[in-house]
Amino acid sequence: MIKLNLHDAILALTNSLDYVGVDAMQHGKRVGHMASLVAHTLGWSEARGRHMLHAGMLHDYGVSHVREDRHLNDSLEWDGAEAHCVRGAAYLEACPALSGFRDIVRYHHRNWSELAEVSGLAPDTALEANLICLVDRADVLLTPYLSGGHLHNNIVWESHQIVERLRPLSGHQFAPVLVEAFARTAASEAFWLSMEPGYLDEELSSRCKQAPPALVAVQDLRELAGLMARVIDAKSHYTDDHSRRVAAISRHLAAVMGRGGDDLVMIEIAGLLHDVGKLRVPEDIIAKPGALTREEHAYITRHSYDTYRILMQLFPQTPIPRWAGAHHENLLGEGYPFRRDASQIELESRILSVADIFQALLQDRPYRPRLTLDEVILCMTSMVVEGRLDGEVLSVLIREREACLRLASSEFPLPSF
Template structure:
């Protein structure tokens, strides 16, 4: 049996999602921290209700993930209005993403209807109470919107909520909220509090640690979320993940460590959520300023992943894929032995996969051209020559894996288009 080289990840799904929700701050824009605001309000409401610990946790997780279907900044801006006309698209996308993960079936269903109105009827569907709770918490959070002068408009906010009692919102839930708002601490926590830590402290002793396979499944969902912002690269992270995993196998990493490469590959471009969509979507050549902005995605990948407990190695493998052995890469300008072998594998997998893909400005490249570029990058001390040679020796196998897994993602994209539109 091959010895594991990478240290064990020991984290609960709850902790992982709590940290992952940070990425919504990049999309929330003017409502920075919205997911944590909503999750905190939901947590306080469910504590007043007759749920068991698991039920409470599912509703809070749904609150943290309720906007996972929002792929573009302009969609979030629309949701800042108290009355939102069209919520179906992001609710459906959120459901589709989360429903692919078995432990999140209930979470997915809650997210599917999280803008449901109390007096709205949906034929043949029983709406989970969690959807109504998030609906109220979400709109209440929008009305506050992090305003440090909230006390000047407390009466106005509560008037709006209470006018919708029995219409937009459940009477029982509005009554609970009216009880909560009598405590100044409730308002202050929403505006000033470290809501992520408050939520963590409330549930840390009520959750169990999970295995790598569960985190890996979530990683695939996250890669779909990040890559779906750009259809031209919507299959990229999956390809990188499986190519990196195969290279790790070729280089005699254990089966468990190969799964770490899959996870790092799924997450390697997570920092692109911080890049404005107009730059991501641009079909013409980027300006120097835009290119520098694009380059920052690796920094954001590192910043997002490194804060997750036990993810220090994953963060480096994922975020160092644009570092070069000669020290001329980014964002950290690492060189030589400062770049781990695992990060070098990811860098080669990223280049190989990118060259194999069709882009707006070029068609996919063939074997000879890809090998020529990889060898040139090895010669210039950009990429590790040993790993480049492994690509040459196993080219057909790597190409087959890349094509197969990316084809699967394309089929999923077709399904989501049909599902939504």
């Protein structure tokens, strides 16, 4: 069993979502913070207010593309908003620890006037979903006051304009009781000034300390990691299922090489999340068929360090961040982001590197077609000869090549452990 603070986990998930927008940082945090403050004004319980905080932080979990994120944050209404709600609800439903947020996420872009027609949706949940809708749109109006990592001072004088933009939508897009509660909450300067990025991070960090860590079952951890992996791989159809298959190959190789118990679970989780930093990379770069520019390559180069930082928040007392963050290191010390040499690279990171390269070479990519199994083995053998890849790990993969090929290929279902 591994100790995990659910608030810490949701905060890490939200930080990874921030990367999807590239420039639109902290959107989920502000939405959650606003929702919890309005919930307090409404007299809702502390537990329900915390639920709204977390719902707001997770509300855009179905967003994987920069273009989609920008549509959502450029206007008060967008016809294409429904798709990410459906995806997000499906992702959360598959993760028991977060399934309680499913319906809020599913309906957070539905107008209040339409929610009564949704079959089976509890009235309290409908109101909660509409609260997320309201503060989500309030944050769209707040965004022009945020730049350079700071909140502009003139929000103090102009915040009433945001409230007045939302009032005419009462009764149709938003529940009247929520609009009035938002107006009362937003009447104080403190409400708006608490959106200052540094203050917001302090507030959310302090809430982490109020939530005691809990022992989380291994299966729940795997499903939480799988939830993140689905969003990562949805960045491009070229990387569909890449993370889950790297995880399965890594686990198989580690087991054959004598690892067992929690080590197998942790290397599987590291495989599922090894590319979480790629959420920061615009999909146009991931899908580019030609050579990358210097600036575009910088996006790619930093993704493994972003992975390391996100996983340090989620699994700080485990080796998972180290293993996943080092999957682009090589034994010559010429990899990234740490430039570690062979003496500093753990076996688990070496396994992840081999599994990552093997699965990627067997997938079509925008800049090349997939390779055959023989071509992949020849290519990876040359990397061992050059001193870049671990020869022992590759020899195990070659010995297990039929099993690894099945785990790597989308034509075959993945096993459940």
